[in-house]
Amino acid sequence: MADVVHLSRIRVYQEQRPKRRAYIADFPTPIYFGVHAGVAAFYKMTPEEPLPSTLDYLVAAAAG
Amino acid sequence: MAGALEARGIPSYPDRLWAEAEGTVAAPEGVMKVTHIKVTYHLTIPAGKRPEAERALAVFETRCPVAQTLKGCVTLEHHAVIDEEPA
Numbered sequence: 001m002a003d004v005v006h007l008s009r010i011r012v013y014q015e016q017r018p019k020r021r022a023y024i025a026d027f028p029t030p031i032y033f034g035v036h037a038g039v040a041a042f043y044k045m046t047p048e049e050p051l052p053s054t055l056d057y058l059v060a061a062a063a064g
Numbered sequence: 065m066a067g068a069l070e071a072r073g074i075p076s077y078p079d080r081l082w083a084e085a086e087g088t089v090a091a092p093e094g095v096m097k098v099t100h101i102k103v104t105y106h107l108t109i110p111a112g113k114r115p116e117a118e119r120a121l122a123v124f125e126t127r128c129p130v131a132q133t134l135k136g137c138v139t140l141e142h143h144a145v146i147d148e149e150p151a
Contacts, residue, residue: 005096008087014066014076054130 018047033057065105068124072116080108101134102141111151117144 012022012033020033034051035043052060065083066076088100109117121144125131131140 002090002092002099004088005091006089008085008089008098010083010085010087012083012085014081016077017066017070020066055133058130058133 018043018045019049019051031057065120065124065128068120068127069107069109069117072113072120074107074109074113074117074120082106098138100139100141103143105142105144106147107144108147108149111149114146114148117146 009025010022012020014020018033018035021030022033023030032051033054034049035045035047035053036050039053039055040047040050066081069076069081083103083105085101085103087098088102089096090099091097092099105121107117121142125140125142134140
């Protein structure tokens, strides 16, 4: 097994669905997940607060 | 996870579901990548709902878009700490 370079530590708290609040390591500012656009339509949801989906964050990470 | 719980009559909010995750980053071929993600869910469930909660934990990954995206690339490991409310 390769040596560990980094451990990514995350906490995620469920808020009113579909909203979630996530903290990365000891950074104090949370990020929020939810649904919007096509993801909301797929789930047949109309969120009170449109938010980026977890899949959006994956794509953003790939672009970064 | 919340959807799988709520589909089985288990509320996920407020203050009923949170998760801690640890992602292992290694560089087996000289380039960093996430090799393993371990997630521990912390659930507070109504009395008598443990079988439904355990079923949700067992099957939710098949309906999780991120888990399905990472499948085959990153090893995902799930655990749960379940706090069942008194009857």
